[in-house]
Amino acid sequence: MAENGMRVGGGASGADVGDYSNGNHEHELGQETLKGATRLNETAQKYMQELLAERSRMENHFPLAVKLIDEALERIQLNGRIPTREQYADVYQQRTIRLSQKVHVPIKDKKFNYVGKLLGPKGNSLRRLQEETQCKIVILGRFSMKDRVREEELRNSADAKYAHLNLPLHVEVSTVAPPAEAYARIAYALAEIRRYLIPDKHDDIRQEQFRELMEDPEAAKKITIRQQQQQQQQEPSSKRVRLSGPPGPGQQQQQVQQTQDFHHQQQQQQMMFNQQQNFQQRF
Known part of the structure; x- marks a missing residue:
């Protein structure tokens, strides 16, 4: 596991590399599930259900334990399986790794629509950003859905697919590539995402979206x-x-x-x- 919240998954098959066109999030498409999300095996799904059940029972009494459960849920969602040990990058044989980084979305300026700027008209800005950076970019967390009532229902459903709704609003950037290439893609994506998080209503991004x-x-x-x-x-x-x-x-x-x-x-x-x-x- 890398520093500063950067997470490294195990090696992936070549079929998983470069499939970033389905990373649109549900606020954009109005869907109830995230396309392109990491597939969970049966054991991991059962384990996540057990974690969510325990989390609901201790939420108001054991905040530190709840935080540990949330971290465990994140790791399972990232890798698609129950993590067993720390993964190492094989730079000699250039084996592909799955790399992921969460990006905080500021919500202090309530008058500015950060999610709308990231998505753009019909989600086109987010699609182009994924194509340019070769990363899957997904908007997750609390307030990531347009329908607030529906979001609250899913948050309380104890469904593993919606565990991210218990977390603060954030953008998750992930990619699958050889180690050096994966880190380069993530670095480029983070630099580009920062431009979308600047609360300027008249910058080049907004003008292009308006046109x-x-x-x-x-x-x-x-x-x-x-x-x-x-x-x-x-x-x-x-x-x-x-x-x-x-x-x-x-x-x-x-x-x-x-x-x-x-x-x-x-x-x-x-x-x-x-x-x-x-x-x-x-x-």
Whole structure:
């Protein structure tokens, strides 16, 4: 086991290497199970059920024991089996290892939607991030599901698949590769994920997500309708152009045209602002 929470699993078969396209988490796809999760053998599943049963009985009385049980559940979920001994990396023969690292997701700034920024429109940002880093990236923990009621039900279900809902909100990054390559992939993924955790609503990532959203006709139509409804509820905030002196017929027509152009420009600016606000609220 490596330092700072980095976990190393045993050697994996070649069929497991590079399968990172199914790491989308349930907040994105609305599913009840995580695709691409480590498969548990029958013995490990039974052991996890026993651990969860004991955890539910001692949760309010033995907090330290509960913490140890949570750590054991994490190790089993990572490796897919009951851990027996510390694993070593074979760099000479370049045997593949399964490497995993949890990343804390800040929740102090409640006005910023970190999960939405990580996912992007229809989960496309997370998919691209997985393809670029060659890592499986999954959003787990408390508040990782969009449906809070459903999340609470699953948290209390004592199902081993949802044991992660008892943990704080986090991102789990994992990969399967030869040792040096695996650590390089994880390092690259951590650097990229940090960019998504910066609470900036107007950075390059957000701007690209907004442009991508507007390219979707259905999503753009919804934003436009919502923006028009907001404009109807708001009174015009633009200042009227003052006319000085009694204008002649030509001057009056010119000033009316200038006033209309001014109002049109203000409406366009307000429309862009409202679209940005709607996008930030949606994601």
